[in-house]
Amino acid sequence: MSSKDRDDSKTIQERIATTHVKDFDLDVDAMAAISNIFRVAVLFHNLAEKRFLQKHNLTFSGFTVLWVLWVFGRMESYQLAKECGIAKGTLTGIVNTLEKHQFAMRKSHATDGRRKIVILSRKGTDLMSKLFPLINSLERGFVRGLNKNELAELGRMLRIILHSQDNLS
């Protein structure tokens, strides 16, 4: 199966944008890439919620927090927010929801009265053991059109983009 057999034609938006935009000095390829990154993210987000998360009273954000907790075991709030890429005020709400459904709970820091630690409950751990492979199967499905080398190349390019933004938060 050659590369030509696969559907990689431009989306409607890209096509129109290409024609509409010639008055400005625009980088259409950069625009298309970022725009399509958003499309993939939204698509994955919605599909994951609908297929696997909703029935467990879990949102995608809640899952992300549980994912980090599952990987790291436990974590202090401010670090958890940073790792999830959300504001600290947002994390408060998400942890409230997770606590309501008893997937996680808060603990006070031993020596510092300001800090709180979020830990995974047994129920949360069990759920993650079940959800993690399911979500990964969805991820696998999303990139099934790419071969091993292409997938590695995609990962490399995304890391380049991320690291080139490190300085300007």
Added chain:
Amino acid sequence: MSSKDRDDSKTIQERIATTHVKDFDLDVDAMAAISNIFRVAVLFHNLAEKRFLQKHNLTFSGFTVLWVLWVFGRMESYQLAKECGIAKGTLTGIVNTLEKHQFAMRKSHATDGRRKIVILSRKGTDLMSKLFPLINSLERGFVRGLNKNELAELGRMLRIILHSQDNLS
């Protein structure tokens, strides 16, 4: 500048995940790719709002709607929602906000009493002429670590991912 000179090492999350996850039959590369797509999207979203959009009372979603309207001229609501990748109920709120700031307005359909058409105001058009190149410069900055061929390859792979999901909404 060779490929080796650029920072494309794995993120902390990827590294930890790789070690924690060996009990399951997981595709770590697929996980890393999707996860990093989300990171790029969130980073771009926040940066665009902070740098260019906030000062005009515009959110990223509001900008997206204006962007589609600017490209297509005008559009019926249900189609606009679909093109933006959001639910119709969500679009109602966004158009309310856009109307409040007079960037866009609703018109009734000529023959079908159910349908509404959203059109860009003069104020919205002027703003987009200014914002469009600014956002594009941010997009350009995001992919500045990739050369022309790599960027084209990235776009091609993202399109493959998107089209391979076409069947399962």
Added chain:
DNA sequence: TTGATTTCGTTAGGGAGCTAACAATATTAT
């Protein structure tokens, strides 16, 4: 020790995202 500054988590207010239910209008069936 006392006072100023910093850090951490929560809260409040605005906007965005979903689903489900609803009213209004169109379309189709009988």
Added chain:
DNA sequence: ATAATATTGTTAGCTCCCTAACGAAATCAA
């Protein structure tokens, strides 16, 4: 023509997301 069905946009309820302001606690200064 009338009834049943389908479609469109809005609304309500919940969650998420941001920023800004706040209180509590820790740290630093003098």
